[in-house]
Amino acid sequence: MILTEGKTKHIECLEQMLPIRDALDVISGKWKMLILTSIMHGNRRFKEIETSIPKINPKVLSKELKDMEEHQLIKRVVHDEYPVLIEYIATDYSRTLKSVMMELHAWGVNHRKKILGQ
Amino acid sequence: MILTEGKTKHIECLEQMLPIRDALDVISGKWKMLILTSIMHGNRRFKEIETSIPKINPKVLSKELKDMEEHQLIKRVVHDEYPVLIEYIATDYSRTLKSVMMELHAWGVNHRKKILGQ
DNA sequence: CATACCGCTTACGTTAAGGTAACTGCTTAC
DNA sequence: GTAAGCAGTTACCTTAACGTAAGCGGTATG
Structure with missing residues:
Protein backbone atom coordinates (compact mmCIF):
# COMPACT_ATOMS: atom_id res chain seq x y z
CA MET A 1 0.00 0.00 0.00
CA ILE A 2 1.70 3.10 -1.27
CA LEU A 3 0.11 5.59 1.09
CA THR A 4 1.29 3.72 4.15
CA GLU A 5 4.76 3.18 2.77
CA GLY A 6 5.14 6.87 2.03
CA LYS A 7 4.00 7.85 5.46
CA THR A 8 6.29 5.33 7.12
CA LYS A 9 9.27 6.58 5.18
CA HIS A 10 8.38 10.13 6.07
CA ILE A 11 8.19 9.37 9.77
CA GLU A 12 11.37 7.30 9.71
CA CYS A 13 13.14 10.18 8.08
CA LEU A 14 11.90 12.63 10.72
CA GLU A 15 13.01 10.29 13.47
CA GLN A 16 16.45 10.40 11.98
CA MET A 17 16.50 14.16 11.63
CA LEU A 18 15.19 15.46 14.92
CA PRO A 19 17.87 14.04 17.22
CA ILE A 20 20.54 15.22 14.79
CA ARG A 21 19.16 18.70 15.12
CA ASP A 22 19.08 18.39 18.91
CA ALA A 23 22.74 17.43 18.89
CA LEU A 24 23.71 20.22 16.53
CA ASP A 25 21.89 22.74 18.69
CA VAL A 26 24.32 21.91 21.46
CA ILE A 27 27.59 21.53 19.60
CA SER A 28 27.43 23.78 16.60
CA GLY A 29 29.03 27.17 16.34
CA LYS A 30 32.67 28.05 15.93
CA MET B 1 61.69 19.84 30.80
CA ILE B 2 58.59 21.88 31.50
CA LEU B 3 58.85 24.25 28.55
CA THR B 4 58.91 21.42 26.05
CA GLU B 5 56.08 19.56 27.72
CA GLY B 6 53.90 22.67 27.69
CA LYS B 7 54.61 23.32 24.05
CA THR B 8 53.94 19.71 23.09
CA LYS B 9 50.62 19.72 24.89
CA HIS B 10 49.72 22.98 23.22
CA ILE B 11 50.46 21.66 19.75
CA GLU B 12 48.69 18.36 20.42
CA CYS B 13 45.66 20.29 21.50
CA LEU B 14 45.70 22.42 18.35
CA GLU B 15 46.04 19.31 16.21
CA GLN B 16 42.90 18.03 17.83
CA MET B 17 41.00 21.28 17.38
CA LEU B 18 41.71 22.32 13.82
CA PRO B 19 40.18 19.31 12.02
CA ILE B 20 37.13 19.54 14.28
CA ARG B 21 36.67 23.09 13.16
CA ASP B 22 37.10 22.05 9.52
CA ALA B 23 34.38 19.46 9.93
CA LEU B 24 32.05 21.85 11.69
CA ASP B 25 32.53 24.42 8.96
CA VAL B 26 30.97 21.95 6.56
CA ILE B 27 28.19 20.43 8.63
CA SER B 28 27.08 23.05 11.08
CA GLY B 29 24.02 25.18 10.71
CA LYS B 30 20.40 24.24 11.15
C1' DC C 1 52.76 53.14 44.55
C1' DA C 2 53.10 52.04 39.59
C1' DT C 3 52.72 47.96 36.81
C1' DA C 4 50.84 43.87 35.54
C1' DC C 5 48.15 39.58 35.78
C1' DC C 6 43.46 37.34 36.42
C1' DG C 7 38.66 36.82 35.22
C1' DC C 8 35.97 38.77 33.32
C1' DT C 9 32.19 42.91 31.52
C1' DT C 10 30.58 46.84 28.77
C1' DA C 11 29.55 49.44 24.76
C1' DC C 12 29.58 49.42 20.17
C1' DG C 13 29.92 47.69 15.83
C1' DT C 14 29.78 44.11 11.63
C1' DT C 15 28.58 39.86 9.33
C1' DA C 16 26.06 36.09 8.36
C1' DA C 17 22.21 33.09 9.11
C1' DG C 18 17.76 32.60 8.68
C1' DG C 19 12.76 34.03 7.84
C1' DT C 20 8.46 36.12 5.06
C1' DA C 21 5.93 37.04 1.19
C1' DA C 22 5.37 37.55 -3.23
C1' DC C 23 6.44 36.38 -7.79
C1' DT C 24 8.53 34.15 -12.17
C1' DG C 25 8.72 30.95 -16.20
C1' DC C 26 7.54 26.55 -17.49
C1' DT C 27 4.22 22.45 -17.74
C1' DT C 28 0.25 19.73 -17.20
C1' DA C 29 -4.53 19.06 -15.64
C1' DC C 30 -9.42 20.33 -15.59
C1' DG D 1 -8.13 29.50 -20.37
C1' DT D 2 -7.85 29.15 -15.49
C1' DA D 3 -5.80 26.74 -11.94
C1' DA D 4 -2.19 24.26 -9.92
C1' DG D 5 2.39 22.07 -9.53
C1' DC D 6 7.48 22.40 -10.10
C1' DA D 7 11.91 24.63 -9.19
C1' DG D 8 13.20 27.99 -7.77
C1' DT D 9 14.28 33.74 -7.29
C1' DT D 10 13.75 38.45 -5.49
C1' DA D 11 13.39 42.04 -2.19
C1' DC D 12 13.16 42.99 2.32
C1' DC D 13 13.70 42.27 7.31
C1' DT D 14 15.01 40.25 11.98
C1' DT D 15 17.96 37.85 14.90
C1' DA D 16 21.93 36.00 16.54
C1' DA D 17 26.75 35.17 16.16
C1' DC D 18 30.90 37.08 16.29
C1' DG D 19 34.46 40.79 16.66
C1' DT D 20 37.09 45.15 18.67
C1' DA D 21 38.56 47.99 22.14
C1' DA D 22 38.52 49.52 26.40
C1' DG D 23 37.94 49.12 31.23
C1' DC D 24 37.02 47.26 36.08
C1' DG D 25 37.85 45.24 40.73
C1' DG D 26 40.78 42.35 42.90
C1' DT D 27 45.66 40.52 43.94
C1' DA D 28 50.73 40.31 43.73
C1' DT D 29 55.04 42.04 42.26
C1' DG D 30 59.10 45.28 42.01
Missing part, protein backbone atom coordinates in the same frame (compact mmCIF):
# COMPACT_ATOMS: atom_id res chain seq x y z
CA TRP A 31 33.85 27.57 19.48
CA LYS A 32 32.14 25.04 21.76
CA MET A 33 33.90 21.90 20.59
CA LEU A 34 37.23 23.71 20.55
CA ILE A 35 36.71 24.89 24.10
CA LEU A 36 35.76 21.41 25.21
CA THR A 37 38.83 20.00 23.48
CA SER A 38 40.99 22.54 25.25
CA ILE A 39 39.53 21.72 28.64
CA MET A 40 39.84 18.01 28.02
CA HIS A 41 43.50 18.56 27.26
CA GLY A 42 44.03 19.92 30.74
CA ASN A 43 43.47 23.63 30.34
CA ARG A 44 41.30 24.73 33.24
CA ARG A 45 41.70 28.43 33.80
CA PHE A 46 40.14 31.19 31.79
CA LYS A 47 43.42 32.57 30.51
CA GLU A 48 44.78 29.11 29.74
CA ILE A 49 41.76 28.26 27.66
CA GLU A 50 41.82 31.65 26.00
CA THR A 51 45.44 31.41 24.93
CA SER A 52 45.06 27.81 23.79
CA ILE A 53 42.46 28.70 21.17
CA PRO A 54 43.65 30.91 18.34
CA LYS A 55 41.65 34.08 17.73
CA ILE A 56 39.08 33.60 20.42
CA ASN A 57 38.35 36.69 22.50
CA PRO A 58 37.34 36.91 26.16
CA LYS A 59 33.81 38.06 25.49
CA VAL A 60 33.01 35.10 23.29
CA LEU A 61 34.81 32.69 25.57
CA SER A 62 32.87 33.93 28.56
CA LYS A 63 29.55 33.55 26.79
CA GLU A 64 30.32 30.09 25.45
CA LEU A 65 31.46 28.89 28.86
CA LYS A 66 28.13 29.99 30.30
CA ASP A 67 26.20 28.20 27.56
CA MET A 68 28.22 25.07 28.09
CA GLU A 69 27.63 25.17 31.82
CA GLU A 70 23.89 25.39 31.18
CA HIS A 71 24.14 22.38 28.91
CA GLN A 72 26.05 20.62 31.68
CA LEU A 73 29.13 20.05 29.60
CA ILE A 74 31.41 21.85 32.02
CA LYS A 75 31.41 23.00 35.60
CA ARG A 76 32.75 26.28 36.91
CA VAL A 77 34.57 25.70 40.16
CA VAL A 78 35.53 28.57 42.45
CA HIS A 79 38.34 27.80 44.88
CA ASP A 80 37.85 30.15 47.78
CA GLU A 81 41.44 30.92 48.39
CA TYR A 82 43.70 33.94 48.63
CA PRO A 83 44.15 34.62 45.01
CA VAL A 84 40.64 33.43 44.16
CA LEU A 85 41.16 30.65 41.69
CA ILE A 86 38.57 29.67 39.12
CA GLU A 87 38.62 26.46 37.16
CA TYR A 88 36.48 25.01 34.42
CA ILE A 89 36.25 21.27 34.38
CA ALA A 90 34.66 18.82 31.98
CA THR A 91 31.67 16.93 33.37
CA ASP A 92 31.08 13.21 33.05
CA TYR A 93 28.24 14.10 30.72
CA SER A 94 30.57 15.95 28.39
CA ARG A 95 32.52 12.75 27.99
CA THR A 96 29.53 11.24 26.22
CA LEU A 97 30.45 13.62 23.41
CA LYS A 98 33.84 12.03 22.95
CA SER A 99 32.84 9.70 20.16
CA VAL A 100 31.11 12.53 18.34
CA MET A 101 34.28 14.56 18.63
CA MET A 102 36.42 11.71 17.44
CA GLU A 103 34.24 11.24 14.38
CA LEU A 104 34.32 14.94 13.65
CA HIS A 105 38.08 14.94 14.01
CA ALA A 106 38.57 11.94 11.77
CA TRP A 107 36.30 13.36 9.12
CA GLY A 108 37.97 16.76 9.35
CA VAL A 109 41.41 15.26 8.84
CA ASN A 110 40.18 13.41 5.79
CA HIS A 111 38.34 16.42 4.45
CA ARG A 112 41.40 18.64 4.71
CA LYS A 113 43.38 16.01 2.85
CA LYS A 114 40.74 15.96 0.13
CA ILE A 115 40.57 19.74 -0.17
CA LEU A 116 44.34 20.13 -0.34
CA GLY A 117 44.65 17.24 -2.75
CA GLN A 118 42.58 19.04 -5.34
CA TRP B 31 19.81 22.52 7.86
CA LYS B 32 22.64 20.72 6.06
CA MET B 33 22.57 17.45 7.97
CA LEU B 34 18.79 17.37 7.81
CA ILE B 35 18.85 17.87 4.06
CA LEU B 36 21.44 15.15 3.67
CA THR B 37 19.35 12.83 5.82
CA SER B 38 16.33 13.56 3.68
CA ILE B 39 18.18 12.85 0.46
CA MET B 40 19.69 9.67 1.88
CA HIS B 41 16.17 8.53 2.72
CA GLY B 42 15.24 8.69 -0.93
CA ASN B 43 13.92 12.19 -1.36
CA ARG B 44 15.43 13.55 -4.54
CA ARG B 45 13.31 16.38 -5.85
CA PHE B 46 13.21 19.92 -4.54
CA LYS B 47 9.61 19.73 -3.39
CA GLU B 48 10.08 16.32 -1.84
CA ILE B 49 13.01 17.52 0.19
CA GLU B 50 11.21 20.71 1.10
CA THR B 51 8.12 18.98 2.40
CA SER B 52 10.13 16.35 4.25
CA ILE B 53 11.83 18.93 6.46
CA PRO B 54 9.56 20.82 8.83
CA LYS B 55 9.73 24.61 8.65
CA ILE B 56 12.33 24.89 5.96
CA ASN B 57 11.59 27.44 3.26
CA PRO B 58 12.56 27.33 -0.43
CA LYS B 59 15.04 30.15 -0.22
CA VAL B 60 17.05 28.50 2.51
CA LEU B 61 16.78 25.10 0.90
CA SER B 62 18.02 26.47 -2.40
CA LYS B 63 21.02 28.14 -0.78
CA GLU B 64 21.97 25.11 1.28
CA LEU B 65 21.73 22.82 -1.71
CA LYS B 66 24.18 25.07 -3.55
CA ASP B 67 26.60 25.07 -0.62
CA MET B 68 26.38 21.32 -0.34
CA GLU B 69 27.05 20.91 -4.03
CA GLU B 70 30.17 23.07 -3.67
CA HIS B 71 31.28 20.85 -0.82
CA GLN B 72 30.64 17.85 -3.05
CA LEU B 73 28.13 16.30 -0.71
CA ILE B 74 25.39 16.20 -3.32
CA LYS B 75 25.01 16.43 -7.04
CA ARG B 76 22.30 18.28 -8.94
CA VAL B 77 21.19 16.22 -11.90
CA VAL B 78 19.07 17.69 -14.66
CA HIS B 79 17.12 15.16 -16.71
CA ASP B 80 16.54 16.80 -20.06
CA GLU B 81 13.08 15.53 -20.61
CA TYR B 82 9.64 16.87 -21.33
CA PRO B 83 8.72 18.00 -17.94
CA VAL B 84 12.30 18.93 -17.04
CA LEU B 85 13.11 16.87 -14.03
CA ILE B 86 15.72 17.83 -11.49
CA GLU B 87 17.14 15.50 -8.89
CA TYR B 88 19.55 15.90 -6.05
CA ILE B 89 21.57 12.85 -5.23
CA ALA B 90 24.03 12.06 -2.46
CA THR B 91 27.62 11.63 -3.59
CA ASP B 92 29.92 8.84 -2.51
CA TYR B 93 31.85 11.44 -0.60
CA SER B 94 28.79 12.38 1.43
CA ARG B 95 28.61 8.80 2.61
CA THR B 96 31.87 9.34 4.46
CA LEU B 97 29.75 11.52 6.76
CA LYS B 98 27.55 8.61 7.74
CA SER B 99 29.40 7.72 10.90
CA VAL B 100 29.43 11.35 11.98
CA MET B 101 25.69 11.47 11.44
CA MET B 102 25.16 8.26 13.33
CA GLU B 103 27.10 9.57 16.30
CA LEU B 104 25.19 12.83 16.23
CA HIS B 105 21.94 10.93 16.06
CA ALA B 106 22.83 8.63 18.93
CA TRP B 107 23.99 11.50 21.08
CA GLY B 108 20.89 13.52 20.24
CA VAL B 109 18.58 10.68 21.25
CA ASN B 110 20.38 10.35 24.55
CA HIS B 111 20.45 14.09 25.10
CA ARG B 112 16.73 14.43 24.56
CA LYS B 113 16.16 11.64 27.04
CA LYS B 114 18.32 13.44 29.55
CA ILE B 115 16.63 16.81 29.03
CA LEU B 116 13.14 15.33 29.31
CA GLY B 117 14.11 13.26 32.31
CA GLN B 118 14.87 16.37 34.30
Whole structure:
Protein backbone atom coordinates (compact mmCIF):
# COMPACT_ATOMS: atom_id res chain seq x y z
CA MET A 1 0.00 0.00 0.00
CA ILE A 2 1.70 3.10 -1.27
CA LEU A 3 0.11 5.59 1.09
CA THR A 4 1.29 3.72 4.15
CA GLU A 5 4.76 3.18 2.77
CA GLY A 6 5.14 6.87 2.03
CA LYS A 7 4.00 7.85 5.46
CA THR A 8 6.29 5.33 7.12
CA LYS A 9 9.27 6.58 5.18
CA HIS A 10 8.38 10.13 6.07
CA ILE A 11 8.19 9.37 9.77
CA GLU A 12 11.37 7.30 9.71
CA CYS A 13 13.14 10.18 8.08
CA LEU A 14 11.90 12.63 10.72
CA GLU A 15 13.01 10.29 13.47
CA GLN A 16 16.45 10.40 11.98
CA MET A 17 16.50 14.16 11.63
CA LEU A 18 15.19 15.46 14.92
CA PRO A 19 17.87 14.04 17.22
CA ILE A 20 20.54 15.22 14.79
CA ARG A 21 19.16 18.70 15.12
CA ASP A 22 19.08 18.39 18.91
CA ALA A 23 22.74 17.43 18.89
CA LEU A 24 23.71 20.22 16.53
CA ASP A 25 21.89 22.74 18.69
CA VAL A 26 24.32 21.91 21.46
CA ILE A 27 27.59 21.53 19.60
CA SER A 28 27.43 23.78 16.60
CA GLY A 29 29.03 27.17 16.34
CA LYS A 30 32.67 28.05 15.93
CA TRP A 31 33.85 27.57 19.48
CA LYS A 32 32.14 25.04 21.76
CA MET A 33 33.90 21.90 20.59
CA LEU A 34 37.23 23.71 20.55
CA ILE A 35 36.71 24.89 24.10
CA LEU A 36 35.76 21.41 25.21
CA THR A 37 38.83 20.00 23.48
CA SER A 38 40.99 22.54 25.25
CA ILE A 39 39.53 21.72 28.64
CA MET A 40 39.84 18.01 28.02
CA HIS A 41 43.50 18.56 27.26
CA GLY A 42 44.03 19.92 30.74
CA ASN A 43 43.47 23.63 30.34
CA ARG A 44 41.30 24.73 33.24
CA ARG A 45 41.70 28.43 33.80
CA PHE A 46 40.14 31.19 31.79
CA LYS A 47 43.42 32.57 30.51
CA GLU A 48 44.78 29.11 29.74
CA ILE A 49 41.76 28.26 27.66
CA GLU A 50 41.82 31.65 26.00
CA THR A 51 45.44 31.41 24.93
CA SER A 52 45.06 27.81 23.79
CA ILE A 53 42.46 28.70 21.17
CA PRO A 54 43.65 30.91 18.34
CA LYS A 55 41.65 34.08 17.73
CA ILE A 56 39.08 33.60 20.42
CA ASN A 57 38.35 36.69 22.50
CA PRO A 58 37.34 36.91 26.16
CA LYS A 59 33.81 38.06 25.49
CA VAL A 60 33.01 35.10 23.29
CA LEU A 61 34.81 32.69 25.57
CA SER A 62 32.87 33.93 28.56
CA LYS A 63 29.55 33.55 26.79
CA GLU A 64 30.32 30.09 25.45
CA LEU A 65 31.46 28.89 28.86
CA LYS A 66 28.13 29.99 30.30
CA ASP A 67 26.20 28.20 27.56
CA MET A 68 28.22 25.07 28.09
CA GLU A 69 27.63 25.17 31.82
CA GLU A 70 23.89 25.39 31.18
CA HIS A 71 24.14 22.38 28.91
CA GLN A 72 26.05 20.62 31.68
CA LEU A 73 29.13 20.05 29.60
CA ILE A 74 31.41 21.85 32.02
CA LYS A 75 31.41 23.00 35.60
CA ARG A 76 32.75 26.28 36.91
CA VAL A 77 34.57 25.70 40.16
CA VAL A 78 35.53 28.57 42.45
CA HIS A 79 38.34 27.80 44.88
CA ASP A 80 37.85 30.15 47.78
CA GLU A 81 41.44 30.92 48.39
CA TYR A 82 43.70 33.94 48.63
CA PRO A 83 44.15 34.62 45.01
CA VAL A 84 40.64 33.43 44.16
CA LEU A 85 41.16 30.65 41.69
CA ILE A 86 38.57 29.67 39.12
CA GLU A 87 38.62 26.46 37.16
CA TYR A 88 36.48 25.01 34.42
CA ILE A 89 36.25 21.27 34.38
CA ALA A 90 34.66 18.82 31.98
CA THR A 91 31.67 16.93 33.37
CA ASP A 92 31.08 13.21 33.05
CA TYR A 93 28.24 14.10 30.72
CA SER A 94 30.57 15.95 28.39
CA ARG A 95 32.52 12.75 27.99
CA THR A 96 29.53 11.24 26.22
CA LEU A 97 30.45 13.62 23.41
CA LYS A 98 33.84 12.03 22.95
CA SER A 99 32.84 9.70 20.16
CA VAL A 100 31.11 12.53 18.34
CA MET A 101 34.28 14.56 18.63
CA MET A 102 36.42 11.71 17.44
CA GLU A 103 34.24 11.24 14.38
CA LEU A 104 34.32 14.94 13.65
CA HIS A 105 38.08 14.94 14.01
CA ALA A 106 38.57 11.94 11.77
CA TRP A 107 36.30 13.36 9.12
CA GLY A 108 37.97 16.76 9.35
CA VAL A 109 41.41 15.26 8.84
CA ASN A 110 40.18 13.41 5.79
CA HIS A 111 38.34 16.42 4.45
CA ARG A 112 41.40 18.64 4.71
CA LYS A 113 43.38 16.01 2.85
CA LYS A 114 40.74 15.96 0.13
CA ILE A 115 40.57 19.74 -0.17
CA LEU A 116 44.34 20.13 -0.34
CA GLY A 117 44.65 17.24 -2.75
CA GLN A 118 42.58 19.04 -5.34
CA MET B 1 61.69 19.84 30.80
CA ILE B 2 58.59 21.88 31.50
CA LEU B 3 58.85 24.25 28.55
CA THR B 4 58.91 21.42 26.05
CA GLU B 5 56.08 19.56 27.72
CA GLY B 6 53.90 22.67 27.69
CA LYS B 7 54.61 23.32 24.05
CA THR B 8 53.94 19.71 23.09
CA LYS B 9 50.62 19.72 24.89
CA HIS B 10 49.72 22.98 23.22
CA ILE B 11 50.46 21.66 19.75
CA GLU B 12 48.69 18.36 20.42
CA CYS B 13 45.66 20.29 21.50
CA LEU B 14 45.70 22.42 18.35
CA GLU B 15 46.04 19.31 16.21
CA GLN B 16 42.90 18.03 17.83
CA MET B 17 41.00 21.28 17.38
CA LEU B 18 41.71 22.32 13.82
CA PRO B 19 40.18 19.31 12.02
CA ILE B 20 37.13 19.54 14.28
CA ARG B 21 36.67 23.09 13.16
CA ASP B 22 37.10 22.05 9.52
CA ALA B 23 34.38 19.46 9.93
CA LEU B 24 32.05 21.85 11.69
CA ASP B 25 32.53 24.42 8.96
CA VAL B 26 30.97 21.95 6.56
CA ILE B 27 28.19 20.43 8.63
CA SER B 28 27.08 23.05 11.08
CA GLY B 29 24.02 25.18 10.71
CA LYS B 30 20.40 24.24 11.15
CA TRP B 31 19.81 22.52 7.86
CA LYS B 32 22.64 20.72 6.06
CA MET B 33 22.57 17.45 7.97
CA LEU B 34 18.79 17.37 7.81
CA ILE B 35 18.85 17.87 4.06
CA LEU B 36 21.44 15.15 3.67
CA THR B 37 19.35 12.83 5.82
CA SER B 38 16.33 13.56 3.68
CA ILE B 39 18.18 12.85 0.46
CA MET B 40 19.69 9.67 1.88
CA HIS B 41 16.17 8.53 2.72
CA GLY B 42 15.24 8.69 -0.93
CA ASN B 43 13.92 12.19 -1.36
CA ARG B 44 15.43 13.55 -4.54
CA ARG B 45 13.31 16.38 -5.85
CA PHE B 46 13.21 19.92 -4.54
CA LYS B 47 9.61 19.73 -3.39
CA GLU B 48 10.08 16.32 -1.84
CA ILE B 49 13.01 17.52 0.19
CA GLU B 50 11.21 20.71 1.10
CA THR B 51 8.12 18.98 2.40
CA SER B 52 10.13 16.35 4.25
CA ILE B 53 11.83 18.93 6.46
CA PRO B 54 9.56 20.82 8.83
CA LYS B 55 9.73 24.61 8.65
CA ILE B 56 12.33 24.89 5.96
CA ASN B 57 11.59 27.44 3.26
CA PRO B 58 12.56 27.33 -0.43
CA LYS B 59 15.04 30.15 -0.22
CA VAL B 60 17.05 28.50 2.51
CA LEU B 61 16.78 25.10 0.90
CA SER B 62 18.02 26.47 -2.40
CA LYS B 63 21.02 28.14 -0.78
CA GLU B 64 21.97 25.11 1.28
CA LEU B 65 21.73 22.82 -1.71
CA LYS B 66 24.18 25.07 -3.55
CA ASP B 67 26.60 25.07 -0.62
CA MET B 68 26.38 21.32 -0.34
CA GLU B 69 27.05 20.91 -4.03
CA GLU B 70 30.17 23.07 -3.67
CA HIS B 71 31.28 20.85 -0.82
CA GLN B 72 30.64 17.85 -3.05
CA LEU B 73 28.13 16.30 -0.71
CA ILE B 74 25.39 16.20 -3.32
CA LYS B 75 25.01 16.43 -7.04
CA ARG B 76 22.30 18.28 -8.94
CA VAL B 77 21.19 16.22 -11.90
CA VAL B 78 19.07 17.69 -14.66
CA HIS B 79 17.12 15.16 -16.71
CA ASP B 80 16.54 16.80 -20.06
CA GLU B 81 13.08 15.53 -20.61
CA TYR B 82 9.64 16.87 -21.33
CA PRO B 83 8.72 18.00 -17.94
CA VAL B 84 12.30 18.93 -17.04
CA LEU B 85 13.11 16.87 -14.03
CA ILE B 86 15.72 17.83 -11.49
CA GLU B 87 17.14 15.50 -8.89
CA TYR B 88 19.55 15.90 -6.05
CA ILE B 89 21.57 12.85 -5.23
CA ALA B 90 24.03 12.06 -2.46
CA THR B 91 27.62 11.63 -3.59
CA ASP B 92 29.92 8.84 -2.51
CA TYR B 93 31.85 11.44 -0.60
CA SER B 94 28.79 12.38 1.43
CA ARG B 95 28.61 8.80 2.61
CA THR B 96 31.87 9.34 4.46
CA LEU B 97 29.75 11.52 6.76
CA LYS B 98 27.55 8.61 7.74
CA SER B 99 29.40 7.72 10.90
CA VAL B 100 29.43 11.35 11.98
CA MET B 101 25.69 11.47 11.44
CA MET B 102 25.16 8.26 13.33
CA GLU B 103 27.10 9.57 16.30
CA LEU B 104 25.19 12.83 16.23
CA HIS B 105 21.94 10.93 16.06
CA ALA B 106 22.83 8.63 18.93
CA TRP B 107 23.99 11.50 21.08
CA GLY B 108 20.89 13.52 20.24
CA VAL B 109 18.58 10.68 21.25
CA ASN B 110 20.38 10.35 24.55
CA HIS B 111 20.45 14.09 25.10
CA ARG B 112 16.73 14.43 24.56
CA LYS B 113 16.16 11.64 27.04
CA LYS B 114 18.32 13.44 29.55
CA ILE B 115 16.63 16.81 29.03
CA LEU B 116 13.14 15.33 29.31
CA GLY B 117 14.11 13.26 32.31
CA GLN B 118 14.87 16.37 34.30
C1' DC C 1 52.76 53.14 44.55
C1' DA C 2 53.10 52.04 39.59
C1' DT C 3 52.72 47.96 36.81
C1' DA C 4 50.84 43.87 35.54
C1' DC C 5 48.15 39.58 35.78
C1' DC C 6 43.46 37.34 36.42
C1' DG C 7 38.66 36.82 35.22
C1' DC C 8 35.97 38.77 33.32
C1' DT C 9 32.19 42.91 31.52
C1' DT C 10 30.58 46.84 28.77
C1' DA C 11 29.55 49.44 24.76
C1' DC C 12 29.58 49.42 20.17
C1' DG C 13 29.92 47.69 15.83
C1' DT C 14 29.78 44.11 11.63
C1' DT C 15 28.58 39.86 9.33
C1' DA C 16 26.06 36.09 8.36
C1' DA C 17 22.21 33.09 9.11
C1' DG C 18 17.76 32.60 8.68
C1' DG C 19 12.76 34.03 7.84
C1' DT C 20 8.46 36.12 5.06
C1' DA C 21 5.93 37.04 1.19
C1' DA C 22 5.37 37.55 -3.23
C1' DC C 23 6.44 36.38 -7.79
C1' DT C 24 8.53 34.15 -12.17
C1' DG C 25 8.72 30.95 -16.20
C1' DC C 26 7.54 26.55 -17.49
C1' DT C 27 4.22 22.45 -17.74
C1' DT C 28 0.25 19.73 -17.20
C1' DA C 29 -4.53 19.06 -15.64
C1' DC C 30 -9.42 20.33 -15.59
C1' DG D 1 -8.13 29.50 -20.37
C1' DT D 2 -7.85 29.15 -15.49
C1' DA D 3 -5.80 26.74 -11.94
C1' DA D 4 -2.19 24.26 -9.92
C1' DG D 5 2.39 22.07 -9.53
C1' DC D 6 7.48 22.40 -10.10
C1' DA D 7 11.91 24.63 -9.19
C1' DG D 8 13.20 27.99 -7.77
C1' DT D 9 14.28 33.74 -7.29
C1' DT D 10 13.75 38.45 -5.49
C1' DA D 11 13.39 42.04 -2.19
C1' DC D 12 13.16 42.99 2.32
C1' DC D 13 13.70 42.27 7.31
C1' DT D 14 15.01 40.25 11.98
C1' DT D 15 17.96 37.85 14.90
C1' DA D 16 21.93 36.00 16.54
C1' DA D 17 26.75 35.17 16.16
C1' DC D 18 30.90 37.08 16.29
C1' DG D 19 34.46 40.79 16.66
C1' DT D 20 37.09 45.15 18.67
C1' DA D 21 38.56 47.99 22.14
C1' DA D 22 38.52 49.52 26.40
C1' DG D 23 37.94 49.12 31.23
C1' DC D 24 37.02 47.26 36.08
C1' DG D 25 37.85 45.24 40.73
C1' DG D 26 40.78 42.35 42.90
C1' DT D 27 45.66 40.52 43.94
C1' DA D 28 50.73 40.31 43.73
C1' DT D 29 55.04 42.04 42.26
C1' DG D 30 59.10 45.28 42.01
